[in-house]
Amino acid sequence: MIAPASRFTFAANANAAEQEFDEQGFFVEPDVFDVAEVDALVAASRDFDNAKNGSLxxxxxxxxxxxxxxxAAQKPRLVQIIxxxxGGRPMGLQTEFFFGRPGTKGFTPxxxxxxxxxxxxxFAxxxxxxxxxxxxxxxxxxxPGSHKFGLLEVSAVEQTSTFGQDPDANRLACAIPNQISPVCVPARRGSVIFLHGQIIHESNDNxxxxxxxxxxLMTYIREGVDFNKGRSAGRQTFQVT
Incomplete structure (x- = not known):
């Protein structure tokens, strides 16, 4: 059984949360966005083409x-943590909105x-x-702790379903070190899970x-460093401060 993750509040103890991030590769910050902000983002998503065409x-x-x-990506509290x-002035890099409709398959590790x-x-x-x-x-x-193993080998996996997912999302899965076990990370709406760039993570099926x-999903990179733009992702930096 996957164990639940502990939770750490950056605002209450920034140094402790940052240490937890360094050691575990992630932490959860509750209530970064309030109810009105979350509702506004959800309402705006209804105008996306993938909402209008029903594919979600x-x-x-x-x-x-x-x-x-x-x-949202420029929210001061969020950017201050990032x-x-x-380790420096952050730039926005990429965003992605997930509808996660009932029945959607989870992501591979x-x-x-x-x-x-x-x-x-x-990068975070x-x-x-x-x-x-x-x-x-x-x-x-x-x-937890898998970010300390560097970038791991990946292998192709068979997709049993692409319902609700980008068809390219689950074509690969990374190797998982034998000594690392996953924790389940629930989150209240408005909370943000901060992820180290090299932490292994996956998602459960809905x-x-x-x-x-x-x-x-909002990703950030330290100003001035190199990165892969990607063929489909089209990553490019944008100002967040």
Whole structure:
């Protein structure tokens, strides 16, 4: 059984949370966004093409389409935390909106920096829960300490379903060190899970009949470092401070 993760509040004890991030590769900061801000992001997502056409597939880089998503990535409290985690002035890099409709398959185990190829410690992600997220509707599983093993080998995997997911999302899975076990990381809506660029994480299937698992992923990189733009991701930096 996957154990639940402990929770750490950056605002209450920034040094302790930063130490936890360095040691474990992630931490959860509750209530970064309030109810009104979350509701506004969800409302704006209804105008995405993938909402209107009913596919509810993830939408890449919504910050380029609708100002409210850029504003979310620029939220001062969020950026202040990210600046400590990437060790310098952060730049926004990429965003992605996930609808997570009931029945959506989870992501395979992966490391975000496998794709971004940023220098160690210069890249981090902020995963904003736009619904209350638990095991049933598809919360993240994270492998504490796995960021210390460097970038790991990946292998192709068979996709049993692409329902609700980008068809390219689950073609690869990274190797998992034998001594590392995952923890289940539930989150209240408005909370942000901060992820080290090389932490192994995955998500559970949404097995509910009526609960979405909407989330906004925002990634950041230290100003001036190199990164892989990607063929489909089209990563490019943008100002957040």
């Amino acid at each position: 597939l993830p939408t890449m880089n919504p910050h380029r389409m609708v100002p409210i998503f850029c504003q 600046a400590r985690l990437v 992966h490391q975000d920096n496998f794709y971004v190829q940023a220098p160690l410690g210069a 992600s902020a995963w904003l829960a736009l619904d209350d997220v638990d095991l049933a509707n598809g919360c993240l599983n994270i492998y 097995t509910t009949a009526d609960r979405s698992r909407r989330a906004l």
